[in-house]
Amino acid sequence: MVLPDLLPELLPLTIPSPSQGVWYVGPVPIRGYALSIILGIVAAIWIGERRWIARGGRSGEVTDLALWAVPFGLVGGRLYHVITDYQLYFGEDKNPITALYVWRGGLGIWGAVALGALGVVIGARRSGIKVLPMLDALAPGVLVAQALGRWGNWFNQELFGRPTDLPWGLEVSPDTALAAGFPVGTTFHPTFLYECLWNLAAFLVVVWADRRFRLGHGRVVALYVMTYTLGRGWIEYLRIDDVQMDDIFGLRLNVWTSIVLFVVAAAYFLISARRHPGREEVVRRADAGDDRGVREAEEPTATE
Structure with missing residues (x-):
């Protein structure tokens, strides 16, 4: 028996x-959806904490900022979803209160990233932390959070792709198919699986590039945006x-969003590299009133 004959069985x-x-x-x-989101948040905080300490920050600061970033991110993710899919919640025979039912699924990543970053900015400024080094420390962990969070779509049997006969095609319940x-x-x-694997690969690329080229001044964030949107x-x-708002000039809204964000992130990356080569040497503001965290940034560790 030759190998091709065995493939259907393997x-x-x-x-x-x-x-x-x-x-x-x-x-x-x-709920499986909630567990996926929570696991992603925990992973992002753990990775971000290790990277932040390697950049010269203090232990516990990422966890403190998560108290700002996580609620902001959840609200932003839900708002983005409700705005872009408002027909699901408003109109004839619709119940607007269901827009609050986050456990049923529906968190738009761009809203979550935008307001989550705003939460980080607010928390960082209150703590005397420079914003860009913190965002650069957090960005790779967000990719892992997104990878884990996508399994919530698997539990909810939602956001899958076109029909396929490929061996890894996703089964859904009869009611969902109909x-x-x-x-x-x-x-x-199984688009949830595709995105999970892509995000994990992007995480490795971003961490490698950060270690290899000592990226700073927001360029890790820009690289995160570029790899994710691709x-x-x-x-x-x-x-x-x-x-x-689907089918705008032949493309879905989120495809256009990805294209625009990729171009903006690439432009920022190039401009930042020209104006601010290298990486920040300190991670706290000079006016923070506490110089314990103002020290030379360390080299990233092997576990970063």
């Missing part, structure tokens, strides 16, 4: 979806979920 026929996305401990619901307008038994591109653009193109 490869999975499909990727099954979970039979349920909610479990109960007594009256308390434990609601999407396809026959029962259709399998779909993947998000083609993955978004595979998705079939309805989005308000």
